[in-house]
Amino acid sequence: MTLSINLLTEHIGAEVQGVDLASPIGEETFAQLRDALYRHAVLVFHGQQITDEQQVAFTEGLGTLEMMMPSDPAGDGGPIAILSNLDENGEIIPSDDTRILYTIGNTLWHSDGSFRRVPLRGSLLAAKVVPPTGGETEFASTCASYVMLPDEKKAELQGLVAEHSMAHSRAQIAPDLISDAFLKDTPPVEQLVVRIIPETGAKALLVGSYAARIIGWPIEKGQGLLQELLDWVTQPQFVYRHNWCVNDLLVYDNRCCVHRGRPWDRSACKRVLHRTTLAGDGPMT
Numbered sequence: 714m715t716l717s718i719n720l721l722t723e724h725i726g727a728e729v730q731g732v733d734l735a736s737p738i739g740e741e742t743f744a745q746l747r748d749a750l751y752r753h754a755v756l757v758f759h760g761q762q763i764t765d766e767q768q769v770a771f772t773e774g775l776g777t778l779e780m781m782m783p784s785d786p787a788g789d790g791g792p793i794a795i796l797s798n799l800d801e802n803g804e805i806i807p808s809d810d811t812r813i814l815y816t817i818g819n820t821l822w823h824s825d826g827s828f829r830r831v832p833l834r835g836s837l838l839a840a841k842v843v844p845p846t847g848g849e850t851e852f853a854s855t856c857a858s859y860v861m862l863p864d865e866k867k868a869e870l871q872g873l874v875a876e877h878s879m880a881h882s883r884a885q886i887a888p889d890l891i892s893d894a895f896l897k898d899t900p901p902v903e904q905l906v907v908r909i910i911p912e913t914g915a916k917a918l919l920v921g922s923y924a925a926r927i928i929g930w931p932i933e934k935g936q937g938l939l940q941e942l943l944d945w946v947t948q949p950q951f952v953y954r955h956n957w958c959v960n961d962l963l964v965y966d967n968r969c970c971v972h973r974g975r976p977w978d979r980s981a982c983k984r985v986l987h988r989t990t991l992a993g994d995g996p997m998t
Contacts, residue, residue: 716742718749718756724857725970726953727753734761734771734962743774746964750775750835751912754969755852755953758962763839765793765987768962772837772989775964779833779992794988796838798979808980818883819974821922822853822947825967828879828923830902831993835967842985843957847977850963851954852970855917858946859907870918873906874928875939881925903928906942910968911994918942921971946971957986967991 716731727749732742750756763771769792772778781794798813800806806813826833838850859867878901906927908919920943927935954975955963965972977984 716745718745718753720753721755721757722953724951725753725852725854726755726757726955728757728759730759732758734758735763735767738771738774747775750964750966751910751969754854754856754966755955756964757955758964759958760960761839761962762960763962768837768839768987768989769793772991775837775991776834777992777994779990781990792989794990796984796986796988797842798984805980805983813979815883818922820976821882822943822971822973823882823921823923824855824919824971825990826993827877827904827919827921828882828899828902829993832904832919833967833990834993835965835991837989837991838963838965839987840957840959840961840985841987842983843959844977844982844984847975848982848984849954849956849975850972851952851975852965852972853947854951854970855919855946856910856915856969858948858951859916859918862945867907870907870942874903875906875919875924875935876901876926876928877904877923878902878925879923882922901925908968910966915969917969918946920946943971 716729718727718729720727729746729749732738732746746756769778772792778792780792781790796816796819798806798816824832825836862870879899880901904919904924906919907916909916920939924939924943925936926932927938930938955961
């Protein structure tokens with residue numbers, strides 16, 4: 714098969730054809746895929762019926778595999794996070810259950826792991842069960858949106874640092890959603906508002922639901938700027954919306970985009986995605 718990469722929107726997203734993720738992949742192909750990920754932020758693979766082990770192997774070909782934190786409700790310390798509204802028996806979890814409320818936080822625009830000292834580099838999502846309607850995932854380019862900022866706004870952002878925390882994100886959904894163990898593992902951290910992507914030199918905005926305040930600014934003023942930037946980044950011109958099919962696999966460069974899940978009827982329809990994660994390569998400040 715011949716590898717082909719076709720744009721999905723002007724600023725973000727590309728569909729990859731001509732590769733079977735269930736089969737061994739050579740380094741030349743991995744190099745092409747990594748380069749495409751740097752340029753397009755989101756890669757879409759359709760019709761990939763793969764096991765968890767094959768997903769892990771593909772992830773390791775793209776970079777360093779990150780293990781889940783044992784305290785994270787979505788994982789058990791292993792390589793696979795289960796993003797699902799099902800219990801251990803495969804039944805739909807009631808909508809008022811804390812486990813569901815926690816995952817609703819993923820419907821807020823966010824950059825994975827920005828609440829960690831070393832943010833996550835990227836993630837891979839494999840669709841196992843999808844609802845008939847709703848449950849899409851949207852991605853917004855933090856690189857293209859930075860490029861199109863007015864020069865005076867870029868100058869204002871130079872050197873600004875924001876505090877990020879998981880607690881701030883989940884407090885927007887409901888109080889007391891996070892275990893004491895997870896809070897202990899994820900104290901607030903400081904991140905540059907504008908980060909540089911090492912492989913390309915591109916600049917990207919680091920915003921989203923984990924960003925709580927601007928260091929050294931009055932709370933209200935800082936939160937106003939963070940919301941202004943998030944509104945700018947998530948304009949339709951910078952967004953790709955993915956409508957899931959079973960056996961889709963998406964790879965996204967977490968440094969170059971923010972994303973969010975869209976609502977669906979969680980009380981009636983099942984949705985299961987398996988996620989693996991690429992480890993970050995250094996603090997942003």
